[in-house]
Amino acid sequence: xxxxxxxxxxxxxxxxxxxxxxxxxxxxxxxxxxxxxxxxxxxxxxxxxxxxxxxxxxxxxxxxxxxxxxxxxxxxxxxxxxxxxxxxxxxxxxxxxxxxxxxxxxxxxxxxxxxxxxxxxxxxxxxxxxxxxxxxxxxxxxxxxxxxxxxxxxxxxxxxxxxxxxxxxxxxxxxxxxxxxxxxxxxxxxxxxxxxxxxxxxxxxxxxxxxxxxxxxxxxxxxxxxxxxxxxxxxx
Amino acid sequence: xxxxxxxxxxxxxxxxxxxxxxxxxxxxxxxxxxxxxxxxxxxxxxxxxxxxxxxxxxxxxxxxxxxxxxxxxxxxxxxxxxxxxxxxxxxxxxxxxxxxxxxxxxxxxxxxxxxxxxxxxxxxxxxxxxxxxxxxxxxxxxxxxxxxxxxxxxxxxxxxxxxxxxxxxxxxxxxxxxxxxxxxxxxxxxxxxxxxxxxxxxxxxxxxxxxxxxxxxxxxxxxxxxxxxxxxxxxxxxxxxxxxxx
Numbered sequence: 001x002x003x004x005x006x007x008x009x010x011x012x013x014x015x016x017x018x019x020x021x022x023x024x025x026x027x028x029x030x031x032x033x034x035x036x037x038x039x040x041x042x043x044x045x046x047x048x049x050x051x052x053x054x055x056x057x058x059x060x061x062x063x064x065x066x067x068x069x070x071x072x073x074x075x076x077x078x079x080x081x082x083x084x085x086x087x088x089x090x091x092x093x094x095x096x097x098x099x100x101x102x103x104x105x106x107x108x109x110x111x112x113x114x115x116x117x118x119x120x121x122x123x124x125x126x127x128x129x130x131x132x133x134x135x136x137x138x139x140x141x142x143x144x145x146x147x148x149x150x151x152x153x154x155x156x157x158x159x160x161x162x163x164x165x166x167x168x169x170x171x172x173x174x175x176x177x178x179x180x181x182x183x184x185x186x187x188x189x190x191x192x193x194x195x196x197x198x199x200x201x202x203x204x205x206x207x208x209x210x211x212x213x214x215x216x217x218x219x220x221x222x223x224x225x226x227x228x229x230x231x232x233x234x235x236x
Numbered sequence: 237x238x239x240x241x242x243x244x245x246x247x248x249x250x251x252x253x254x255x256x257x258x259x260x261x262x263x264x265x266x267x268x269x270x271x272x273x274x275x276x277x278x279x280x281x282x283x284x285x286x287x288x289x290x291x292x293x294x295x296x297x298x299x300x301x302x303x304x305x306x307x308x309x310x311x312x313x314x315x316x317x318x319x320x321x322x323x324x325x326x327x328x329x330x331x332x333x334x335x336x337x338x339x340x341x342x343x344x345x346x347x348x349x350x351x352x353x354x355x356x357x358x359x360x361x362x363x364x365x366x367x368x369x370x371x372x373x374x375x376x377x378x379x380x381x382x383x384x385x386x387x388x389x390x391x392x393x394x395x396x397x398x399x400x401x402x403x404x405x406x407x408x409x410x411x412x413x414x415x416x417x418x419x420x421x422x423x424x425x426x427x428x429x430x431x432x433x434x435x436x437x438x439x440x441x442x443x444x445x446x447x448x449x450x451x452x453x454x455x456x457x458x459x460x461x462x463x464x465x466x467x468x469x470x471x472x473x474x475x476x477x478x479x480x481x482x
Contacts, residue, residue: 099317099320103317103320103321106317107261130264130265130289130294131264131265132263132264132265132315132316132317133317134264134265134287134315134316134317134320135317135320136287136295136298136316138295138297148292151292
């Protein structure tokens with residue numbers, strides 16, 4: 001049996017569940033908050049939805065270090081681009097920059113990303129950039145190890161033109177389902193909603209999430225709700 | 237088949253650490269077969285819209301057929317990110333050709349040759365673009381259809397295919413292709429091949445596009461799905477009379 005101490009030096013990986021969906025008027029990005037080093041949860045409240053510009057955010061999965069440094073590079077490029085352009089960068093440009101870094105360093109990077117945002121030319125857009133650096137514009141996309149458990153779910157419930165409320169509820173439900181089954185995903189559910197009116201961050205701690213199969217309502221203690229004495233031994 | 241669960245790049249002592257140089261060692265998001273045939277007025281291509289991630293059928297709306305300039309069509313199988321990069325190279329090639337503004341335009345033979353050089357040179361550097369490409373077109377009435385692989389193997393023929401298409405589609409085409417197929421005959425023939433691929437290729441997805449190039453120009457069909465047939469007596473109860481067998 002391997003010593004657990006090996007794991008503490010293992011690279012930080014965000015097993016992760018990340019989601020991006022478009023709705024009528026914008027996009028909703030969602031993620032779990034678990035960062036693990038091997039079997040140890042190094043950070044149980046990470047923020048995997050990172051800002052690139054005022055109107056474009058990125059969901060990060062895979063290697064924590066790789067996704068952070070890639071985001072830093074792209075934020076830097078976008079900052080310069082915005083100055084030179086004189087107006088906010090489009091989501092498409094942001095996504096293409098992420099693709100460029102991802103593709104040109106494909107042998108070294110191990111991170112799957114979702115870029116989502118809103119701009120005045122195209123409205124809300126979601127781009128998936130999996131391992132290898134393929135760029136795909138999609139109405140919605142899922143990523144990270146937890147996403148394996150969500151393909152069937154989305155096949156069934158996805159529909160175009162949802163309202164903001166429907167889209168947010170869908171994302172929260174989906175991340176919560178993935179957390180239930182993926183050991184590498186956990187913690188809280190974070191969402192970021194982006195539309196013409198700006199950006200809105202939301203936070204859903206475990207106790208606000210629905211309970212799934214074989215999960216029980218959380219209690220403070222066994223001793224809760226026990227009125228007087230301990231239960232009598234059963235007599236047949 | 238490769239196991240593509242997100243595993244860290246491995247150090248192979250013979251080739252040095254993978255992180256050392258720029259070398260694509262394995263594909264991630266891949267497209268499967270492409271088929272191309274010559275017909276009376278030009279070239280017809282068929283490809284499904286699947287992007288597989290290992291054994292998962294992850295993406296189902298990937299366009300793997302693209303036009304190149306006015307006279308050519310390219311179809312790609314293999315790593316999609318490398319195909320997207322090839323499209324960037326080709327768009328640049330066409331742009332520079334247009335900038336000459338001399339009335340000439342890059343034709344399918346030139347594009348095929350260019351691609352062959354690119355693919356072969358990358359192969360020689362042990363950093364291939366992980367694709368098999370089909371390239372076809374028509375210029376001044378002259379039809380052209382060829383293929384290039386990730387190691388630079390290239391040739392022309394009346395019908396070409398990549399991947400599984402070579403094994404399943406080309407035998408059908410060898411039997412049933414002939415000079416001067418009409419558009420309808422061509423499409424039906426391609427659909428026959430695509431249906432077999434759908435039955436027998438695990439990475440096939442039931443959503444495809446047909447591309448056509450003639451002297452009039454390029455058209456790409458809307459995505460559509462094929463009907464499949466399962467209503468055979470032999471399928472209904474295969475173990476009847478031999479319970480416990482398979």
